[in-house]
Amino acid sequence: MFKKRLYQSISPLLQASIYVSLALLPTSIFAAEKSISELVDAVNGTPDAASREAGKKIKLRNHAKGFCTSGTFTPAANIENQFNIPFFEQQEISVTARFSLGGTNPHASDKGAGRFMSLKIDGDKESLNFVTTNAQLFFASNLEDFFTFQTKVKQGAEGKQWLIDNKPDAKAFFEYVSQMPKSSSFANSRYFGVNSFLFDKPDNSQIAGRWIFEPAAGQTALTQAELATRSDDFLQQELLNRIETAPAVWNLYVKLADSDDVVVDPTILWPESRQRILVGQIIIDGKRDNESNVQQCDKSIFNPVLLPEGIEPSADPILNARTPAYIKSFIRRL
Template sequence: MTPFKLTLLAKACLITGLALTSPTLVAAEKTIPELVDAVNGTPDAASREAGKKVKLRNHTKGFCTSGTFKPDPQLQQTLAIPFFNQDAIKVTARFSLGGTNPQISDKTAGRFMSLKIDGDKENLNFVTTNVPVFFASNLEDFFTFQTKVKQGAEGKQWLIDNQPSAKAFFDYVKQLPPSPSFANSRYYGVNSFLFSPQKGGAQQGETVAGKWIFEPVAGTAALSASELANLGDDFLKAEFLARIKTQPAQWNLYIQLAETGDEINDPTVIWPETRQRLLVGQVVINGGRDSDPQVQQCDKGIFNPLLLPKGIAASADPILNARTAAYVESFIRRQ
């Protein structure tokens, strides 16, 4: 294992605590290795070993690039998050499609954006998708979903017939048209976090719950059937990297705030669009650091959504709290 990989693993171990030694720490219902097997489609020892040889992982098809994050100074009037008191902060980004198939077509609707924002003393990672609703609210349903979708049409129909959250997810994806660019997608953090308000500010109480939303400055866009037919299966990476050579891709980052009665520990629930949003800042992806080893190696590590600065804490969402341990398990299998 290279020194770079050892460093990544050491950091992951420190972050996840007992995650590497206690695979049942998240829930007795399913272990972390079982969850990773469900995602990878490796239910037995033979398939698991075969998966390790090809470095099987979710979001296999993707690429890394870079940019900056510019915090909005007005945020500090509402929330007490010292991390956002900095000027422009360096960003490492990975854009990807879902699944373990490296040949998946870009004509599918799913788009994913993961970010590492590395400040002077603290860090903040994001794992986001263009679908605002998740397909499972607990680890048991997550395992069932991942297992059933590997069975093809029959398994998908079972989920539609037996799991309302899975049906709602499929219904949303079905009406979601593919975007012509990663830059034309809105990205959601489906899990909730807890934010510390400024004392005496508009938000009262010890913490306020919220979700991340990235709004594309270029606006959202959808490919028509005729446009889609004229494209190949691998247009997204080339389009994006060509785009940022002339004009950066940009997103405004917001926190959508929960109100009393909103479900904050269940990612299958979408909050009303009328919920208040706070502008956090702007992500600017321009490829300026793409020659840096950190950027070139970013797809070999993990994006840890629980690596949080002071003033931000994880909610009790079981899906959120299983992510890091699962990512570390997947990372270890790829070495």
Template sequence: MHSSVLSLAIKTCLITGFSVFSSFVFAADKTSAELVDAVNGTPDLTSREAGKKVKLRNHAKGFCTSGAFIPNPKLQDSLAIPFFKQAEIPITARFSLGGTNPHASDKGAGRFMSLKIDGDKESLNFVTTNSPVFFASNLEEFFNFQTKVKQGAEGKQWLVENQPNAKAFFDFINTLQPSASFANSRYFGVNSFLFSANNGDIKPGRWSFEPVDGVINLSQTQLEALPSDFLKQEMLTRIQQKPAKWDLYIKFAEPSDEINDPTVLWPESRERLLVGQVVIDGRSDSETATMQCDKGIFNPVLLPQGIKPSADPILNARTPAYIESFIRRQ
């Protein structure tokens, strides 16, 4: 690795709280570089170098804004997470679409929300999607999915015939309607984390965000009347008049639930605990952290005391891949 790139990698890892060595080599069938190539569609040296020149990235179309997180005071009755004892914690948020096309149409159904909640001494990041269904249970499936979808109909058919998790994902996406706003969408953390309870127990759970203003979807007629770039302006105009809000929940697993496979949905009957509320109002949009949030990464395993990552291979490959992508964009 070139010394300047290694230096940048070390700096990035210090910022994100991640080991430099695990950023590039980890116990998996696929390396960080291979995963990024699959997502970016850069399978060879020529395409990879071309991608670096245009700073190719996933979730290329998006924007940053800001707000605050207000913890639920009653959370301390059950969970031992000191981070949430603060009254209000600043948020940097990025809303985006999936894919590497910065000019993608907003009329698709995919919506993504990433958050950095930076407390007095610790931070908590989220990487979420509006689909609770994930398409891969391991890195081999993830690599296959990202590679095959770029081959068009033929590749998608291969996935349908050969990867049941991909087929289940496609079946769900076909039923997903485009939301009228980023603010009117649910968001899910498909990966599991381990939460420390006051009684000493470790409780596996997953994050979910429920929009306070409710889920509002667009009809086909409404969608056709909108421009292809309506989401950013709608959101920024909205929060000038009224904050966008979500209630953040942890959905806890029971002993029979699969913890380390993000393709497995847990029953709706599982216990949920209100963690607090996300309030996006643009209060810090003129500050450097917000204006430059596109230049960094959102690290889902940068966690405060009382929360640890599960052994989910998809979760534990995210940050190394994000850092690899970050370095290529420099």
């Protein structure tokens, strides 16, 4: 907790220096199964020195196709009755958002099902970051399986079939994704934090939960006929045009774990019957899009374990590898 508060109190320049220092620490601190460099290479498809060097030259990254915009976060009334998180006592907090597709191809088609939303909510003294996807289910429960999945999918149909035949979690993920609707907008997609966090309650106990963003306007899927009329690049302009008229709004919930729910495995879905607590609203309106931190958000890291007092990461190995992996990828793009 002390280190987190120290980090949040220093300048952006010193923060960048800490990022570099963290990236130089022994990777075994962060990942016992696979090194952070190996994980980044698997995601980027850079398994050797030559491909790694080529990737650096073009600033290779995951979620390469994306854009930044802005808005606000308004905490729910009386949220202090549910959680002991002082961050939520603020009235309105600035948000920087990045909407994206998965993968390293900056020219990927928008006609797939995948949608991603990353957020920085920067309060007076603390920040809360999110890295979310419209797939509620993850494809790996540990770093070895994560590495294997990322390596095999780069091999195309043969690699995917190997995963289906040999990795039950990957098979379940592919089946889940095949049933996902293709939304007509980033604005009418649900988004999920697949990893779990620990939330302080007013009695100073903790409870595990997962983030869920529900679009206030509801979900809207495209039919195949409608999809055929869209370009491969329709999502960005659709959202930017939309928020010129009315903001895109999501209700943010924490879905609470029951006593028998597995907290550290993102491949296991919790039942829909679990209690959900409304935390607040995300309102994306683009009103701060001319600010430099929004315009340059592509050059920053959305750190899902940069958390305010009262929220802590669970022991999920996928979650705890994210930050050092993002840092490693960021350093390679400098």
